[in-house]
Amino acid sequence: MTDATRPVRTFGWKANPINRHTLKFAGVCVALVAFAVTCLVIERNDQQLITFAWSVLLITLLVAGLKLWPYLMISGPVLEIGPDGVLDRRKLLKPVRWRCVRTLYGGLGDVVDVRVRPQRFSSVKKAGFAGLWKGTLLGSGSFLIKLATIETNGENIYSLCSEYMRADERARVPAVIAALDEVNASGLHGAALDQLIDAICDLPLRIPLHEEGRLQSFDVVKEDGGTKVMPAFTDAQRYESMRPHDYYSPMFLDALLAIVPYHGIDALLINPGAEPGCRIEKDRFAEFAELLRGR
Structure with missing residues (x-):
């Protein structure tokens, strides 16, 4: 079915x-x-x-x-x-x-x-x-x-609810992928930006975690020059193709943008190494957060 x-x-x-x-x-x-x-x-x-x-x-x-x-x-x-x-x-x-x-x-x-x-x-x-x-x-x-x-x-009502919730999430992934393709072609502005915001606002992204003892923390990557970037994946297939041994936390983009300042994040990388994806720089976090509030 x-x-x-x-x-x-x-x-x-x-x-x-x-x-x-x-x-x-x-x-x-x-x-x-x-x-x-x-x-x-x-x-x-x-x-x-x-x-x-x-x-x-x-x-x-x-x-x-x-x-x-x-x-x-x-x-x-x-x-x-x-x-x-x-x-x-x-x-x-x-x-x-x-x-x-x-x-x-x-x-x-x-x-x-x-x-x-x-x-x-x-x-x-x-x-x-x-x-x-x-x-x-x-x-x-x-x-x-x-x-x-x-x-x-x-x-089991909990299992039934979880199944329907996962199905709803999977159904939204294709629209996000299409929007990321458009961003790759046109850039993060204009109609391409609006299309991405509309598509991604209700999709929980997979944020990689790593374990230090019993404590789980965000798996932040440091690039050359000390730039701190946080990877985020649109769906399990892309996440598992790049991070097969990591844990992850599902998080919506509006909630993620609210906490990245406390972690000193300089950029968000959506689907790093698993196309299509995009990079959102720190100076655009507030803009994205405002656009998401209107959705």
Whole structure:
């Protein structure tokens, strides 16, 4: 099956929502409600304790209501995973595109942690109180997919998300390669520059790392004269053809340009030794960063 024909996968509620997670939550809520009600019935004089008991009761009922609300409002698919992105209807109003995701964590437990790129937080539209929290600028675009009450049909949701995310990345590589070919022919200016920025803005580059004991650091190359350059590769094929024994860190160009000043980098080399590629000099870092912010 090609990347372009991958289906949208949907997952709904478990037929029996009673499990150790829901029982644990229900037990905690019952205990807190019992404590609060007992205090309110027995205590008549301690105003501070009465106020605390009311607070516990109201907060517990609010949290329980928020937990139950999705069950009442979502009757169809709860989780959708497709070529364009992921949608958890309990948390999101619309899908989060894979190109907005920085990293995924999970695979061992019943939670998948979706870390959104900070530059794309504003594109994530959250639902309910999560949206209000994000609207205060205290929240973020990242979110957790909680699987305890979802019928996954035995599938590893983390692996499925990772597979779709990698497929989305691979689909963007040809446009970057075509843009680099145009840059080689026309230079880093005008239409060729705009084409490169449009193509590369959402592609994670592979930044080589080397290990010093347990510490991994950027593999910065010193050229003749002491110029410090950082290599970056557009895809696994080009990276592995030049650096078969190195580790790498996937990093988007806008994030990379934000940190290179702290490492004293004089130039970025895209696909060094593995054509097509280009060289971005230090005096153009700010220009590139500004162009990327507009994408």
